[in-house]
Amino acid sequence: MDTPAKPITIGAVLFPGFEILDVYGPLEMFGMLGERARITMLAERPGPVRTLAGPAGLADASLAETGDLDVLLVPGGMGTRREVGNAAFIGELARLCARAGRVASVCTGSALLARAGVLDGRRATSNKRAFAWVRSQGPAVDWVPRARWVEDGRFFTASGVSAGIDMSLGLIASIFGRQASLEIATWAEYEWHEDSGWDPFASLNGLA
Amino acid sequence: MDTPAKPITIGAVLFPGFEILDVYGPLEMFGMLGERARITMLAERPGPVRTLAGPAGLADASLAETGDLDVLLVPGGMGTRREVGNAAFIGELARLCARAGRVASVCTGSALLARAGVLDGRRATSNKRAFAWVRSQGPAVDWVPRARWVEDGRFFTASGVSAGIDMSLGLIASIFGRQASLEIATWAEYEWHEDSGWDPFASLNGLA
Numbered sequence: 001m002d003t004p005a006k007p008i009t010i011g012a013v014l015f016p017g018f019e020i021l022d023v024y025g026p027l028e029m030f031g032m033l034g035e036r037a038r039i040t041m042l043a044e045r046p047g048p049v050r051t052l053a054g055p056a057g058l059a060d061a062s063l064a065e066t067g068d069l070d071v072l073l074v075p076g077g078m079g080t081r082r083e084v085g086n087a088a089f090i091g092e093l094a095r096l097c098a099r100a101g102r103v104a105s106v107c108t109g110s111a112l113l114a115r116a117g118v119l120d121g122r123r124a125t126s127n128k129r130a131f132a133w134v135r136s137q138g139p140a141v142d143w144v145p146r147a148r149w150v151e152d153g154r155f156f157t158a159s160g161v162s163a164g165i166d167m168s169l170g171l172i173a174s175i176f177g178r179q180a181s182l183e184i185a186t187w188a189e190y191e192w193h194e195d196s197g198w199d200p201f202a203s204l205n206g207l208a
Numbered sequence: 209m210d211t212p213a214k215p216i217t218i219g220a221v222l223f224p225g226f227e228i229l230d231v232y233g234p235l236e237m238f239g240m241l242g243e244r245a246r247i248t249m250l251a252e253r254p255g256p257v258r259t260l261a262g263p264a265g266l267a268d269a270s271l272a273e274t275g276d277l278d279v280l281l282v283p284g285g286m287g288t289r290r291e292v293g294n295a296a297f298i299g300e301l302a303r304l305c306a307r308a309g310r311v312a313s314v315c316t317g318s319a320l321l322a323r324a325g326v327l328d329g330r331r332a333t334s335n336k337r338a339f340a341w342v343r344s345q346g347p348a349v350d351w352v353p354r355a356r357w358v359e360d361g362r363f364f365t366a367s368g369v370s371a372g373i374d375m376s377l378g379l380i381a382s383i384f385g386r387q388a389s390l391e392i393a394t395w396a397e398y399e400w401h402e403d404s405g406w407d408p409f410a411s412l413n414g415l416a
Binding site for chain 2: 012021023024025028032038040041053055057060127128129159163165186188189193200
């Protein structure tokens with residue numbers, strides 16, 4: 001595996017009502033790459049973006065002013081219910097997806113990718129409690145009910161909320177090798193579910 | 209167990225160089241309490257507070273203007289190395305700890321609590337890779353090397369980074385009952401390490 005000679009660029013998308021851990025779980029793991037990664041927070045406009053729970057994230061740059069990224073990270077959350085109908089936002093996502101080396105979603109973030117049309121004909125997964133709604137956003141997507149995360153080409157879609165942490169370690173392994181992910185998990189005192197097929201939550205929610 | 213009649217107030221402390229997941233892991237779990245909790249982000253001054261990895265959190269209020277809280281959450285991160293010498297910050301922490309129903313720390317956040325003197329004579333834990341440094345910040349604390357988290361009276365101290373998620377579910381259980389924490393873990397598709405003694409990372413780092 002040829003690891004990148006310069007830092008990889010990671011853009012994390014914020015929108016009102018994003019789910020906290022969908023964003024910051026993966027960003028903790030990417031952040032532990034240190035000098036090997038540069039993280040930028042993106043939104044329709046720079047500035048504070050609120051979660052439903054209260055805490056706000058701060059967008060450093062607008063989607064429109066952002067170009068090529070090595071990794072685009074798209075979270076879920078209740079705000080996705082509104083953003084699937086935000087044509088300007090979905091259009092920017094589609095543009096960034098076309099230019100990104102890898103595209104990652106967490107939870108209902110895959111509904112946003114589905115609306116952007118970039119998952120058509122691909123395998124993908126999502127939050128288990130919102131699966132029917134997500135499925136309705138992308139009839140041409142091959143939705144996988146039982147998976148911690150699904151890797152299909154350059155697309156990495158994770159199940160609900162905390163699954164994004166496991167997915168991000170899988171994505172890091174695809175770039176920097178498995179040993180890098182194992183080290184990061186140990187630094188974070190995190191027990192990585194390395195098997196992307198591990199998913200006790202599918203049957204808990206009557207799926208698969 | 210008498211669950212609170214009104215929302216519990218949670219204050220999460222930010223400082224430059226806080227560790228991302230130390231804050232947002234527990235806040236995801238507290239956030240899933242919905243109407244049962246109100247989260248406020250605190251710092252020496254309101255406004256953006258940067259992590260080393262790049263993303264900034266937004267402080268809604270200053271420590272000095274904050275009064276009684278049901279839960280005070282203190283994260284760790286490389287910024288603790290500077291904040292242990294910030295007498296004004298440590299003084300505000302000590303004041304808030306004295307007035308908080310419960311005090312929680314994640315990772316090297318327990319070094320800040322130790323410097324505030326609030327852990328003297330109590331059992332506490334911390335990040336396993338920084339344990340010697342943390343121990344040096346509180347010689348009168350009964351440091352526990354092997355623990356996912358330690359509960360001693362109203363103090364909940366967690367091990368490194370991701371351990372805060374498990375601790376926060378333990379803390380939620382102490383207020384709202386175990387069933388509430390089990391539900392939240394399932395909603396977040398999170399496998400809770402409910403046993404606070406679970407800790408494979410202590411021996412990985414030559415402790416215990």
